[in-house]
Amino acid sequence: MILIGENIHILAKVVSEAIKERNPLPLQELAVKQAAAGVDYLDLNIGPARKDPDVMRWLVEIVQEVVDLPLSLDTLNPGAMEAGLAVCRKRPLLNSASGREDSKREMLPLAQKYDCDVILSVLTDKGIPSDTAARAEAIMETIAHANEIGIPNENIWVDPIMMPIGVDQPQVVELLEFMSMLPDIAPGAKSTLGLSNMINGVPRHLRSILSRVELVMLQRHGLYSAIVDSFDSELIALVRGERPAQVELIYRAMDEEINPADLPPPEAELVKTVDVLMGRTLYSHSWLEI
Secondary structure (H helix, E strand, O other): OEEEEEEEEOOOHHHHHHHHHOOHHHHHHHHHHHHHHOOOEEEEEEEOOOOOOOHHHHHHHHHHOOOOOOEEEEEOOHHHHHHHHOOOOOOOEEEEEOOOHHHHHHOHHHHHHOOOEEEEEOOEOOEOOOOHHHHHHHHHHHHHHHHHOOOOHHHEEEEOOOOOOOOOOOHHHHHHHHHHHHHHHOOOOEEOOEHHHOOOOOOHHHHHHHHHHHHHHHHHOOOOEEEEOOOOHHHHHHHOOOOHHHHHHHHHHHHOOOOHHHOOHHHHHHHHHHHHHOOOOOOOOOOOOO
């Protein structure tokens, strides 16, 4: 699985302050540490960048001084996006475009102009599709438009958009279904998602196990890549094949109901988390205690 490190994000205080002050050192330190952790791309998330579109160019340049990884450029500002794409040394990932008319008009053409890969979400002007069928319909229409302007499926990474589990628990199973059907509805396209979206609102001490189990489940259903916390070493070990017994237990729990009471605590927690993600147990902040 291709892992995209999320830790250079404008919402992080250290990142926002460094960008505001044009101080490269904290950002370069984050970049180096993420590369050492074993991720494949670094996501540079500057948000809307309305006041200073040139900040993406500066950020790309200072990160490229210290790491050799390809970059995922993450902004809704087309001007900032193009400024960053223009100075990337390695083939970048445009994160992201969507089926919204403004995105099709202003963002998608940049992927064609710079011949880069693009994360294409299922979002449209109607909002986020409500179920698997609606997601499939939305992304097929947007991919068709991308193909028309010269972007092949092989350059597209589809993002089905993951909602917080506390808001929409059934979406987890729907995303598994969507990942399984993607090769049929968009041959050659890849898949990705922002894993941290699911854990918004989840107590901090529970976020790691939820993220790890969900990523293993999605990987089983063909997920190609994910935007993740670079410093969750256990998550990286799981998807890199370094925890085969845990992965096998997660797979078994997906296929059959296992009584957590028959297992030692670490394994029981994995099974309880699978049950929540599969919708067998109602999500609550105390699912591990039940």
